[in-house]
Amino acid sequence: MGDLGLFLVLLFFAVLFISQALLLPVAGRKAKHGELASRLKQAQKKLDDESLSLLQEYYLKEMTPVERKLIKISLFEKIKKMLDLAGMSISLSKLLGWTFIISVLVGLTSIALGHLWYLTLALFFGVWILVYLYVQSRITKRLQKFEEQFPEGLDIIKRVLQAGQPINQAFREVGEEMPEPLGIEFRKTFNLLNFGYDMRLAILQMVERTPTVSMLAFSSAVILQKETGGNLTENLDKVSKVLRARFKLSRKIKTLSAEARLSSWILVLSPFALYLLTLVINPEQANLLITDPRGISAISFGIISLAIGALWIRKIINIKV
Template sequence: MEEYYIYFLGLLFVAVFFVSQAFLLPTAGKRVKNSTISKRLKESQSVLDKESRTLLNEQYLKSLSPLDRKLVSFGFFSNMKKNLELAGLSWSLTQVVIVTSMIQLCFILTLVFFSQPLYVSVPVSFIFWLILSFYVVKKTASRLSKFEEQFPEALDIMKRMLIVGSPITQAFNEVGNELSDPIASEFKNTFNLLNYGYDLRLAIMQMVERNPTVSMFAFSSAVLLQKETGGNLSENLDKVSKVLRGRFKLGRKIKTLSAESKMSAWILILVPFVVFIVLNVVNPEFMAPLYNDPRGLKMIFIGIVGIVLGALWIRKIINFEV
């Protein structure tokens, strides 16, 4: 029955990992997928001529290494590459795939060395890809959160530059010089593209793809609308800045009010694990049937699934879109 005990510990680890990630990921800085402004921007992108879209794709592929270009032709690796870019990680796709695959292979060989069957070792080894995915998601949320916090200040800088008569290209450069990363590198990169004669629409579209946040969507809509219909861009940016600051103020208030609920959720979810560990240390014989009997393992599995679903449900309740 020792084998069942090992499986149980692995399942317990996965459950704790899922539960912790469900609450540790910040509510701010999330990627925007289904908002109205996102749909409008995609419609605007869909009417770009074929030559412009080809230029966008060629510009992206030129920045990749030869091996990365081959890997991104597959949907799974293409999404992985985009997620790495969103997280602001400097790792190449090839490096990530090779290193993770080597770790996975070493883990499989280690389990086989300890007489574990392949049908167990191989599925369990994919946990490293799961860990990588959660790490990238967390880094993405952290980066986008910081990007959004800096955005109102960036809009204020652009507004001042436009009021004194500077072109929008110079406003992008000023934001890159005055602020820190991650927003500085994004605006500096866009300034370089515009300096080389890049179309403003294409440059803005690339910024949105690298930073799909509410703030970026609002900014891109204001700039593209002004380009198509005219108007006072500095006044529009000032209004957008005030709206974003009000949004952050409301978001912080919601975060404060939901802190007690999050702490209660942590306690309720972790109590079963703590009780199990304490009882297992104090009286191991009392807990032995739980993982020595097949019925006990079924109960553990059902309980862990319920805990994970409950954690995700609580997270859904206490997190609000602002």
């Protein structure tokens, strides 16, 4: 029973992490471009204490009293920012509460079934890991959709600016014409500007909510124009062309790597499919793998090798643009 429990634990985490390792997003990841990020940090340092307090006040305004206490802890603050990035309407306290209740129920069920303590512990934390991976997948999809919509949003801003309207009106037009997630982010920024917030403050708040390469490039162009002057329409036109070229290249890379990703899925899932096939054709021989200690050792080594191989494949295929 002990060996079988260890086998189930390894199998659970192997399938979990292998599936995540093979999810290869080409676009929609949080930006980590050092040069643009450092430029925005320098712009944030120039904000006075009153502006920074306004930024913090706006961030805390929509939270419940419980959440305001929770985010004082850095771990819960990071989870709250993840929920904002994912665009999920559930509050931090509800997410933590429901996840804890479900993980406890799963743990109690495992105890009732007579599982070993480490299997129960693995299932308890497995619920938290699944919730984390779900939120991460929502973040990736939302940011990817945001980047797909962004060049079209820049075209709207250029048209409004060319018509002689201020940039505040451009943010409003994008917010009204574009669907989520781009539209709602520009509406929030327009509301900040309408309430009298400084342009740099509103832009930095927008970057916090959607930290993509597209957003970093746009915010850098706007802040640079506010500080040094210049033709914003021309700058945004160049940014739009670069972003379209980048997205086109990302799509091309995704297409060219499709065969490699399909091959990786086949290589990783074929051992599990082969075991299920053997279980149907010759159950006695298949059961040896989970009853004989040598079979458990072989499966454990194979699962670890599969996980390492999947991460290796991800490293090779996942090309940053």
